[in-house]
Amino acid sequence: MPAVDIETAAAVAGDRGTGAPTLRRRPVAGASTPPGDRLFGWLTASAAYFVLILLLGIAVSMAYGGRLAFETFGWQFITGRDWDAVARKFGAFIPIYGTLVSSAIAMLIAIPTSLGIAIFLAEVAPRWLRGPIGIAVELLAAIPSIIYGMWGLFVFAPVMAKYVEPWLNDHLGPLPILGPLFTGPPIGIGMLTAGIILGIMTIPFIASVMRDVFQAVPPTLRESAFALGATPWEVVRKVTLPYTSSAVVGATFLGLGRALGETMAVTFVLGNAHDFSKSLLMPGNSIAAAIANEFTEADSDIYLSSLIALGFVLFVVTFIVLALAKLMLVRIGRNAGTKG
């Protein structure tokens, strides 16, 4: 979803400014502005409005395409668990649930790992090692998602089925509250595998943005902390992270946006079953995977409309997630303000 990336990237870029000494914005337009500047203003503005119009256009056309489904099923479309092309009854609860859960697992894996990578590269690693690891992380981002999917299915899923899932079954399965999450036949394909693959896929996006912002911390701040006798850990915890906190959250949501909309890799390892199961080892479905799987053969109007409506739901879900991200940023900014 390009929309997500652009939005969050903008958020990230904006946040970098909040901590750093900001450039005062000068009024661009005005009677005395030279024509060159005016043209420049127009060009940049039209580029920005183009995105806005595109976004609106996508949202409206999906809502319009899905109107038949929304009219027919109402709220049942969100809460219903049926996805029955024969009976022409469609409810998106299972794909929505699968999208959110697999993305949540992905974030559980990606955030700590990315944080580790970024801190290592910015603070700990010797200078000669930063380049190679940095490039390796960025190369990870360039691997097409279908490759992740195929690797997941042919290499990773068998490992999950043979070693990881039986272990989870034996050791976590009997636990009282967490237990049901880890019971079920170890087939290697399902929510957990999809979440882990998604996590690996999002690491480069989060890590490279985090590294950039960590490196943007003014050297004077860090050097003063070191001069006061702080250890590297203390510098990271008390200087780097507070200084960049809003950008770190922004980076995380950039990754989350990618996880929510990822299609190909998820399709390969999620199992694509419209069944609800508490267990993370069981197959599920995600919004993007369902659309990719079923669009070509959607043979009735209501089926097609339901799939487009599903796209609209993903749009709304992503929007809600991003709105939450903004709220969080505002709150963090306010906290930082009161402390400072």
Added chain:
Amino acid sequence: MLNILGRLRLSMLLAGACLAGAAHAAEITGAGSTFVYPILSKWSDDYNKMNGDRVNYQSIGSGGGIAQIKAATVDFGASDKPLPPEELAAAGLGQFPLVIGGVVPVVHLEGVKPGTMKFTGPVLADIYLGKIKNWNDPAIVQLNPGIKLPNSAITVVHRSDGSGTTFNWVHYLSQVSTDWKAKVGEGTSVQWPAGVGGKGNEGVAAYVNQIPNSIGYVEYAYVIQNKMDYAAVRNSAGKFVLPNAKTFQAAANTADWKNSKDFFLVMTNAPGPDAYPVTATTFAIMYKTPKNAARSAAAIKFFRWALDKGQAQAKALDYVALPPALVKQIETYMTAEIK
């Protein structure tokens, strides 16, 4: 939506035709079933070398093929699911079968050799309904006395995308199990009561190969090419038959084509002692009085050639050619119905 897609495709095709320039040969366009894509491209390639006409076929899925021909953006559509005569008549369309294949149950069981497992339709339906959960269920053991079946859960693998393969599979299950018919029904995609979904034949094949103790269903050509562990199915005459060219042809022979209007017939559960019960075919759908008569005539010429002379190519790609009697019936139909 489909309309827009259709128009887009048309303009792309037009652009393509313009690029092709001054070629005098006809450019025949078609869209639909992914199942026939390999054989149609082979046929088109050979036909092109022979007389210069080109067939441009887009394998966008049967549902898409039907939508495209109804929007008249292509010269023929191809669907694994036949259209009922009323629907054809309403749109001014005709249809005829092209080539035979079969949908085959495949298993992944330690120590079981290809072609040794036996199933009946009702047992397959119960497995796919999730009613038979274990490989050592008495219903399966009883059919396979010589095979040591593990006490393990069955992982059911089905298609995650809508497909003609699924349509033929569930059409068969609906015919042999009233329970299946009532609870799930038939269509190109259904609400599966159990299992995991793989995308495309290759996706199902990959899942079955990956997951021990699984069962799936794939097109015959994939079974052969991936050396999968296929099983025999009991047909309506009570005989266990293995999927192969002979049993598919037997089903096509005994299926009641003579009395089917517009070849509206799904061959599953065909009568006859040698008929494989989940035999399938792909249908070409064309306008009876097309807008572009010249291109449509070129398409008919191509299909006549393919049905007449294309058996060798079909065999090389693990398809099965239509039996001669059926070919004759199709040729009569084309002459009489499609201008």
